[in-house]
Amino acid sequence: MHRRFVSPRAYVQGGGALDDAGAEFDRLDAERAYVLGGDTALATAGDAVSAGLADAGIEVAHTAAGVDRCTDPALDDHVDTAAAAGADLVVGVGGGVAMDVATAVADRVDAALAVVPTIASTDAPTSTVAVVYDDAGNFREVRHRDRNPELVLVDTAVVAGAPARFLAYGMGDAVATRFEAEAVAATGGRTDADGASSFAARALAEEAYRRVREHGTGALAAVRRDAATPAVERVVEANTLLSGLGFESGGTAGAHAVQIGLTNAGVREPHGLLVGFGTVAELVVRDADPDTVSEVLDLLFAIDLDVTLAELGVGEDDLAAVGEVACEHGMELEPVDATPGRVADAVRTADELVRERRSN
Incomplete structure (x- = not known):
């Protein structure tokens, strides 16, 4: 390929x-x-x-x-x-x-x-x-x-001029792009571009993540006052162009898999909010470095995308099905043996990490 x-x-x-x-x-x-x-x-x-x-x-x-x-x-x-x-x-x-x-x-x-x-x-x-x-x-x-x-x-x-929450949802999508592109490159999976992950797509995915980290809060502050600043230009391009090219030619994996699992459990919250939460779960599935998990959590909180399972209306009885669906829709592209049970446990853990961060 x-x-x-x-x-x-x-x-x-x-x-x-x-x-x-x-x-x-x-x-x-x-x-x-x-x-x-x-x-x-x-x-x-x-x-x-x-x-x-x-x-x-x-x-x-x-x-x-x-x-x-x-x-x-x-x-x-x-x-x-x-x-x-x-x-x-x-x-x-x-x-x-x-x-x-x-x-x-x-x-x-x-x-x-x-x-x-x-x-x-x-x-x-x-x-x-x-x-x-x-x-x-x-x-x-x-x-x-x-x-x-x-x-x-x-x-x-x-x-x-649109409500700031929409820009934040796009940043949730952009944050995921980096980590999903890493997973697909590591496993040699097929991307939405119908080929192997390209080096250029991975670089664009990493740049999308960097821009959200560096300019996301400033861009949100601007759009809350209907202002179009250089930070807004950078983040809009990250959400739309960099993340778009990054996901299609770099691949999607665990974060979107969790989003699909939550959607099929009846959750109707915005895509980017679910993908942001899914990124934390994806990193837990992958046993990522704790500093990376902490960095992503910090970023999601900074751009107002922190959410718990209770707020999504997801109960304990739903998690087995979330894991099953996720493993049918992209979790297989993670560089670990991501079983439904492992995914369900990662979703529980992501929820707990958000709860603990709020209580600190």
């Missing part, structure tokens, strides 16, 4: 980037766009996206608002509408769900894909990945578009 690194055709980030959207959309050589997103996202950025498409001479063939689920029935509806509209470009506006839906729809109708994140809560925008759930909200599977987005357009003024 060869190393394989993939990336979007173009990644554009900066304050006021949506003001220049027309020039970026013009590079896509499209004629008819299917625009989709959540209600808040479209209310925030929809007019700027439509204006940019008009400047590029691209007709908005249909706009789908209220996107809040990435399930097979929802995807089928979007695909039917996009195909009937003759769309050759899908534009996803919003957060992780909108990105997943846009990626899956663009793949099925064979259209170009532009993603316009309005929050930096996930590292999905740059990837081929669409995470699909069942109607009950349980994880079902990961699907892949045949190529990365043609355009990722991030206006940091828009991101800075």
Whole structure:
């Protein structure tokens, strides 16, 4: 298996980037766009996206608002509408769900894909990945578009105006990327890029982690006042670009495995919050150096991502199933014999570590 690194055709980030959207959309050589997103996202950025498409001479063939689920029935509806509209470009506006839906729809109708994140809560925008759930909200599977987005357009003024918790959730995802890339490199596992882990992806994952450590608290302070500072620029890029490239071509492992296990135990809290907790559990599974575990705990507390199982609504009776599911969805890529029982014990221990840190 060869190393394989993939990336979007173009990644554009900066304050006021949506003001220049027309020039970026013009590079896509499209004629008819299917625009989709959540209600808040479209209310925030929809007019700027439509204006940019008009400047590029691209007709908005249909706009789908209220996107809040990435399930097979929802995807089928979007695909039917996009195909009937003759769309050759899908534009996803919003957060992780909108990105997943846009990626899956663009793949099925064979259209170009532009993603316009309005929050930096996930590292999905740059990837081929669409995470699909069942109607009950349980994880079902990961699907892949045949190529990365043609355009990722991030206006940091828009991101800075969103609630600070979304930036923190993205940092939870970015923190995990470093340790998961280490695990996949050590085990020689296959990444979401359909190859072996690349050296470049590991370096990007490490840089994402470093930026969150050094600039995360400053970035959160800024966005709490709707400010877009250099720290915000660094962290938004870490959450979106560095972590996105790092996870796809570097691999995911234990942290996301725990997140999937918790999701299938009925937890509906944000992805990045669960992945942050999952990182602590992953390190315990791996028997990582205590200083590393302590450093990650310090960081999660600093960016307000500390959480306990009780707060997630997870009881002792749920942990065996969490361990079983985790071992079916990535924990096998850890460089240890990660049995369901070992994972369940690690989740218990991660919970206790958070509790003890709070009591000190």
